[in-house]
Amino acid sequence: MKFHLPFKTSVLLVTGMATVTALFATDPSSSWNHAGQVRTHSCTPLKYSLVPLRFPDGTTTGFYANGGDPSKNGSSPDCAAGQTEIDAQEILFNNAGWDLYFRPGGGPDLYNDPGNNGQYGHIWVAELNARPSLQPSNLNGQGCAASTTPGTDFSYYIMPTSIPGDLYYKPPVTVGGFPSWSTYGNPGWDNTGGRGDWTYIVWSCVQNGSSSSYPANSVGGGGLVRALGKRDKVFHRCDVSSIHGTSYGTNNAVNGGVTSIYGKTRGDTAGSWIYGWLIHSYQRSGGPLVPCVRPYP
Amino acid sequence: MFSRVKVFSALGAIALLVIVLMARKNGGSVGPAREFVTGQETAVTPSKNLRPTSPKPTLPEETPALDASPEEQARMQRMADNLLKPQLQLDATAAAKVRSDWVDRFHREQDPLLREEIVTEMVQLDDPLTLKAMMGLLPGEAHPGVREQLLLMLGYLRSAVPEIATLSPMMASAYRESVDPAERARILDVMSNLPTSESMQLLHTAFSDASASFEDRFHAAEGFFKLASGYQVDQELMRQITARLKEDARSAPKPKERLLAAKALAAPGQNNKAFFGELLRTEKDVEVQKFLTLAADEFPTQ
Numbered sequence: 001m002k003f004h005l006p007f008k009t010s011v012l013l014v015t016g017m018a019t020v021t022a023l024f025a026t027d028p029s030s031s032w033n034h035a036g037q038v039r040t041h042s043c044t045p046l047k048y049s050l051v052p053l054r055f056p057d058g059t060t061t062g063f064y065a066n067g068g069d070p071s072k073n074g075s076s077p078d079c080a081a082g083q084t085e086i087d088a089q090e091i092l093f094n095n096a097g098w099d100l101y102f103r104p105g106g107g108p109d110l111y112n113d114p115g116n117n118g119q120y121g122h123i124w125v126a127e128l129n130a131r132p133s134l135q136p137s138n139l140n141g142q143g144c145a146a147s148t149t150p151g152t153d154f155s156y157y158i159m160p161t162s163i164p165g166d167l168y169y170k171p172p173v174t175v176g177g178f179p180s181w182s183t184y185g186n187p188g189w190d191n192t193g194g195r196g197d198w199t200y201i202v203w204s205c206v207q208n209g210s211s212s213s214y215p216a217n218s219v220g221g222g223g224l225v226r227a228l229g230k231r232d233k234v235f236h237r238c239d240v241s242s243i244h245g246t247s248y249g250t251n252n253a254v255n256g257g258v259t260s261i262y263g264k265t266r267g268d269t270a271g272s273w274i275y276g277w278l279i280h281s282y283q284r285s286g287g288p289l290v291p292c293v294r295p296y297p
Numbered sequence: 298m299f300s301r302v303k304v305f306s307a308l309g310a311i312a313l314l315v316i317v318l319m320a321r322k323n324g325g326s327v328g329p330a331r332e333f334v335t336g337q338e339t340a341v342t343p344s345k346n347l348r349p350t351s352p353k354p355t356l357p358e359e360t361p362a363l364d365a366s367p368e369e370q371a372r373m374q375r376m377a378d379n380l381l382k383p384q385l386q387l388d389a390t391a392a393a394k395v396r397s398d399w400v401d402r403f404h405r406e407q408d409p410l411l412r413e414e415i416v417t418e419m420v421q422l423d424d425p426l427t428l429k430a431m432m433g434l435l436p437g438e439a440h441p442g443v444r445e446q447l448l449l450m451l452g453y454l455r456s457a458v459p460e461i462a463t464l465s466p467m468m469a470s471a472y473r474e475s476v477d478p479a480e481r482a483r484i485l486d487v488m489s490n491l492p493t494s495e496s497m498q499l500l501h502t503a504f505s506d507a508s509a510s511f512e513d514r515f516h517a518a519e520g521f522f523k524l525a526s527g528y529q530v531d532q533e534l535m536r537q538i539t540a541r542l543k544e545d546a547r548s549a550p551k552p553k554e555r556l557l558a559a560k561a562l563a564a565p566g567q568n569n570k571a572f573f574g575e576l577l578r579t580e581k582d583v584e585v586q587k588f589l590t591l592a593a594d595e596f597p598t599q
Contacts, residue, residue: 062565116594150383159490166361188565193588194519195563197526232492232527242381244374247362254370255362259377281377285365288413288446289376294490295423295455 026152029209029241032262033277034139037203037221039104042088042132043070043079051084051128053103053121055198055230056267056274058094061188062196063119065103072110084123085110088132089141089203092122092227092272099125101132104225115192120200120225140203141226141275144238144264155236156280156293158229158265160186160199163282163292167247167256169206169223171214174252179206181247181258184223184279185292199229199292201276205260209243213254217246226276229265234296235278237263242280256284372414379417380453392422396430409440416446420453425463428456432467445483452487465495472503482516489520492528500524501534504541511549515557518542522564543572552582559585563592570594 049067052060071085072078079085084103092100100122105111111118125131147153163185170179184206188196206222229235240262249255259280264273283289365373387395396419403415416434419427428451435447448471451457457464465488472484485503488496503509504517518538524530545558559576562569573593580586 115591151381153383154381164362193563193591194560195565195592197523197565231523242377244377246370249362249364251364253364255365257370257373257377259381261381281380283373283376284362285369285373286363286410286442288442288449289373289380289417290449291380291453294453294457297455 026147026149027238027240029205029243029262032140032142032144032238032240033204033208033219033222033243035204035220035222037137037140037224039074039224040086040088040132040135041073041076042086042135043073043077043083044086044088044101044132045083045129046123047127047129049082051123053119054100054124056092056094056100056122056227056265056271057230057233058096058098058100058122058124058267059230061119061121061198061228063116063121063192065123066113066117069112069117071104071106074110086123086132087224088134089136089226090134091125092267092274094271095268099131101125101128102225102227119192119196120187121228137203143273143275144240144262146236146264147239149239152237152239152241155234155296157296158199158231158233158235158278159291159293160188160197160229160231161279161282161290161292162186162190163258163279164284166249167258167282167284168249169245169247169258170218171248171252172250174214181245181279181282184258185282188228197231199279200225201227201229201265201274201278203276205243205245205277207243207245209241209245213246214248227274229278230267233265233267235261235263235265235293237261238275243277247282247284254285256282256287258282369410372410376414376417379414380420382421385422387422392424392426395422396427400430400434403434409443412438412440412443413446416443416450420450423455425456425460428454428460428464432464435467435471441477441480444480448480448483448487452490458491458493461491461493461495465493465499469499469502472499478510478512481513485516485520489523492524494531497521497524497528497530497534501531501538504538511545511554511557514541514545515561518561519564522561522567526566539567539569543569546572546576547579552585555580555582556585556588559588559592563588 046065046067050064053063053065054060065084067082070079070081070083073085086101087104103121103123105118105120107114107118163182165180165182167181168179169181182190184200186199188198203224203226204219204222206219207217208219210217243260245258245260246254247256247258260277261280262277264275266273279292281289281291399415399419403412406412406415419431431447431451435444438444451464468484468488472481475481485500488499500517500521504514521538525535542558542562546555546562549555549558570593573589577586577589577593580589
């Protein structure tokens with residue numbers, strides 16, 4: 001017995017099935033990694049001269065925002081004494097219901113004593129004298145469910161791991177500066193002389209994973225920090241393709257790779273979900289693959 | 298024969314599925330995928346985009362990474378992908394065959410870089426038998442890169458923690474036998490990521506060993522304190538390690554040794570600010586003073 005379907009019906013069915021197939025497929029990373037992320041540079045008054053910086057669960061990192069060393073705030077007006085820079089994209093909540101705003105740190109171009117006063121972290125609103133106005137970019141960091149698709153259905157313990165400084169995400173001879181993947185390894189350790197321990201969850205990745213070389217593989221505004229990734233917190237991968245980034249050596253030649261994954265973590269069991277990109281592993285040419293997470297459970 | 302009603306029903310089902318899947322992608326709710334706390338929203342002021350711009354950090358000195366040929370780039374991509382592949386679902390016989398094939402290929406392979414790649418393939422069958430197969434590859438392997446890959450993947454396997462009673466003695470043995478400081482440091486680092494009492498004991502033993510160098514003690518203490526940040530460590534062992542480090546920081550003959558001890562004591566959660574202030578009064582070396590000044594200014598963790 002033969003089935004005969006009208007042509008239009010056949011087209012509709014085929015289109016419908018293709019749509020279903022596409023929806024089951026893992027999202028391309030490009031849908032979750034948009035160029036154009038910017039900080040809000042909101043100068044916000046501190047309640048005390050020293051205010052602790054915190055992980056998303058509210059525990060302290062060991063570092064603080066120092067009202068005596070406010071951010072020079074990039075191209076925006078310098079923050080005044082007694083203020084700190086806030087990237088007012090959102091408020092996170094921890095189990096205790098604390099409102100937490102993100103304080104981006106920076107180097108010697110932004111702070112007189114970057115080692116002590118230029119670290120990243122959240123600030124509890126009770127330690128601010130005013131709330132900054134939220135100005136969300138609504139560009140990156142979209143919410144997602146933990147993946148159940150084989151191949152992306154992994155969860156991991158965050159394991160901040162130092163990345164060698166000679167793995168650059170932009171060819172250093174061409175761009176200058178220190179655009180190193182090490183920034184996203186264990187900056188808590190590397191930037192404090194071993195007095196801290198954290199990695200970063202970023203809104204968007206510094207590269208897009210395309211095989212093309214710089215600047216085509218670069219993402220404008222990539223690498224801005226959303227939150228600190230605390231050791232042993234669980235990161236659930238969402239159904240989004242990973243990004244295999246390229247690293248360059250001091251001679252601009254490709255010398256390794258760094259893989260990032262998109263997903264979510266939270267400070268504690270009832271805290272806000274934090275969505276973003278996390279480094280999964282890195283590798284220097286000719287060397288072993290070094291994981292920066294370990295499987296959960 | 299399909300009726301039009303059936304066709305419409307099928308399309309309706311597809312539409313429903315589309316809605317459900319969109320909800321799944323959005324974390325369970327139908328609507329815009331973005332999740333931001335709403336509040337006093339104002340227009341975003343265009344401003345300079347600033348990535349983290351911390352000063353060039355002090356990172357371990359390493360031989361510069363080599364330029365990667367296209368073949369090497371492809372190998373690195375394959376290795377990274379191996380860790381992201383779904384677990385193989387095999388019955389016991391098939392799993393044993395796959396493990397045996399990996400081990401055979403590993404032994405036959407002359408190129409150490411391809412042996413490293415085989416080790417990453419083994420992660421796809423993460424179970425106690427694969428862990429043991431991987432452990433069995435270490436003693437006969439001479440290439441430092443392949444040995445490091447084995448150590449890293451042994452620590453990465455999900456089976457590492459449940460099988461720690463098997464893994465830890467092997468790691469301890471490899472640590473004792475190794476004359477490569479980088480490998481010894483890697484073993485301590487791998488173990489410090491596994492929250493178990495066996496890891497704690499191994500790190501303490503490495504620290505207390507009479508033949509331990511200052512670097513060995515530093516790495517062991519660093520690992521012990523890292524473990525202590527998320528795992529209930531034995532407070533007596535903690536006290537012993539802290540006391541020895543304080544003694545070294547106060548009176549080791551070489552500035553480098555005093556600096557290493559001070560750095561270990563400055564690990565997150567250790568709160569030795571007052572001690573650093575005390576050392577600053579007597580320390581003469583400029584580099585050590587510089588670090589102590591930084592560390593004495595640390596805000597206490599809570």
